[in-house]
Amino acid sequence: MxxxxxxxxxxxxxxxxxxxxxxxxxxxxxxxxxxxxxxxxxxxxxxxxxxxxxxxxxxxxxxxxxxxxxxxxxxxxxxxxxxxxxxxxxxxxxxxxxxxxxxxxxxxxxxxxxxxxxxxxxxxxxxxxxxxxxxxxxxxxxxxGIGSPEILENKLRKYPEIRKLVAEDIDPTRPDSERIFKKLISLSIDAPDRIEEAVNALHKRLLTKSRDSLERMEKLFLSLSTKYDHTDVGLLLIFLMNHxxxxxxxxxxxxxxxxxxxxxxxxxxxxxxxxxxxxxxxxxxxxxxxxxxxxxxxxxxxxxxHSASENPVTVYETPAPEFRVTRYNCREEYTVHIAPGTLPVMIFILEGKGLIRWGPGNSEKLTTGEVAFIPAALQSCQLGFYPGTIAFSVHVP
The missing domain is CATH 2.60.120.10 (Jelly Rolls)
Incomplete structure (x- = not known):
């Protein structure tokens, strides 16, 4: 073939x-x-x-x-x-x-x-x-993730409804992220009525505040509390997580x-x-x-x-052995040579146009929203991106 x-x-x-x-x-x-x-x-x-x-x-x-x-x-x-x-x-x-x-x-x-x-x-x-x-x-x-001890200490002061749930076996002045998170999850399993009581009390208190004085998570809480049962521990966890x-x-x-x-x-x-x-x-x-x-x-x-806006190429390094993602943000024409051993590669054009070249004189054009999988059998290829193109490639590192 x-x-x-x-x-x-x-x-x-x-x-x-x-x-x-x-x-x-x-x-x-x-x-x-x-x-x-x-x-x-x-x-x-x-x-x-x-x-x-x-x-x-x-x-x-x-x-x-x-x-x-x-x-x-x-x-x-x-x-x-x-x-x-x-x-x-x-x-x-x-x-x-x-x-x-x-x-x-x-x-x-x-x-x-x-x-x-x-x-x-x-x-x-x-x-x-x-x-x-x-x-x-x-x-x-x-x-x-869950906020640092300093953030949690502030949150527990601000939301006594949550502090009351965890204060029995956790010192709220020296909060431990893992213990607080797992305490709330455990209560959702063993005592959902206590979660509901805290959610109801917090809901009632926040409704007395003016809309303009509500913080982002407070607005989110009031919105979600109309959709989910008040025994849902997620309604409280949003206050303790990093936004x-x-x-x-x-x-x-x-x-x-x-x-x-x-x-x-x-x-x-x-x-x-x-x-x-x-x-x-x-x-x-x-x-x-x-x-x-x-x-x-x-x-x-x-x-x-973080990706520097002026950088045409961002490689997102992670510990995952299965993937490495590269973002191309091309103000000018940009060419990438895919070396032998790198393929397969998946190419996704978010915006603009790209061109895949391989072998003697072969090419394939891609445009906005199009995706191509370049198989290992091609051994190597060249990617070309036109000015104004934003694209992503994925390969196994």
Whole structure:
């Protein structure tokens, strides 16, 4: 078979928290001119996960990328990846657009992922961990990790309703992030009525404040408290988590066990090829608070990576062995030589135009919203980006 870059057709997930209306990011990105404005557009998946694999045309027929990898593992992945990860694409790339907050969640490490998959495959469909990086495409809000002792001390003074819950066995003047987080999670399991009592009291008090005097998390709390039951511990956890406001190009890396919740905005998200999520609150989906107690890492500060706006290339280095993401922000024409041994590479054009060159005189054009998978069989290639282009590439480091 004569190999070339594979253009990908990518599935969309219409989760309830996704963006709606004429301004929805994903349908505009993929070039739709007319769509159901009541339908939520949440995630665009680019990869070979069996839940929603990208599809491509090859020799006159359409096939899933996962199917092709299983049929031609050496040609698509190469021996380096086969020897390390087996016949599966190690990473999954997404565009995620949130109009309202996602669940408070964390992801298991590799050992715990295998165990959860063995015991509860209906809730944990993959035997793999899920480290991930979120890269802002626009101004993006999220909650990541639990605040430092100094921040928590201030929060417990400001919100006596929460302080009352944890004061029995925790000194509020010397707060411990992990103990406070796990105390609240434990109460949600063993004494949800106490969570409800605290939420009701806080809700009543905040309603007496003027709208202009409310802080960001207080406004979010009042909004979410109309949607979720007042026994939902997530309504209290939002006050204790680190609130991050990322600008385009900035990123946050989420390793195993880091509690987090996306609030609003659009990101490119890259992760190990897994859909394992341990949720504790702010969701109608399956919640597994007991597992979150076991895996939560409350001691790590948010791992934020800033992108210099004047830099045409940003490489997002993370500890994850499955992926490395590069962002190209091209004011002028820019050319990248992909060296032998680097392929396969996935290319996603967020805005503008790109060109893939390989072999003697072969080329493939890409434009806004288009994605290509460059197989290992090509050995090497060249990427060219036109002025005004923003693009992302992913490969296995």
């Amino acid at each position: 004569k190999w070339r870059p594979l253009r990908l057709k990518n599935p969309v997930m219409h989760y309830e928290w996704g963006q709606r209306g004429k301004g929805a990011f994903i349908p505009r990105l993929i070039g739709l001119h007319d769509w159901d404005e009541n339908l939520p557009w949440a995630e665009l998946w680019m990869g070979a996960h069996p839940k929603a694999p990208s599809r491509t045309e090859i020799e006159g027929r359409e096939a899933g990328l996962d199917e092709l990898i299983h049929s031609f593992p050496e040609e698509l992945l190469g021996n380096r990846i086969l020897n390390k990860f087996g016949a599966e694409l190690p990473f999954l790339l997404k565009v995620l657009t949130a109009a309202e907050p996602l669940s408070i969640q964390a992801h298991p490490d590799a050992q715990r992922a295998r165990e959860l998959h063995r015991l509860q495959p209906e809730h944990y469909p993959d035997a793999r961990h899920k480290p991930e990086i979120a890269i802002a495409l626009e101004n993006f809000e999220c909650l990541v 991050l406001a990322l600008t385009p190009g900035d990123a946050v890396y989420l390793g195993p066990g880091i509690p987090h919740a996306y609030i609003s905005g659009a990101i490119v998200e890259c992760m190990a090829n897994s859909d394992n999520v341990v949720r504790a609150g702010l969701t109608p989906k399956h919640k597994d608070a007991r597992t979150l107690l076991l895996i939560a890492d409350c001691s790590s500060a948010p791992s934020v990576i």
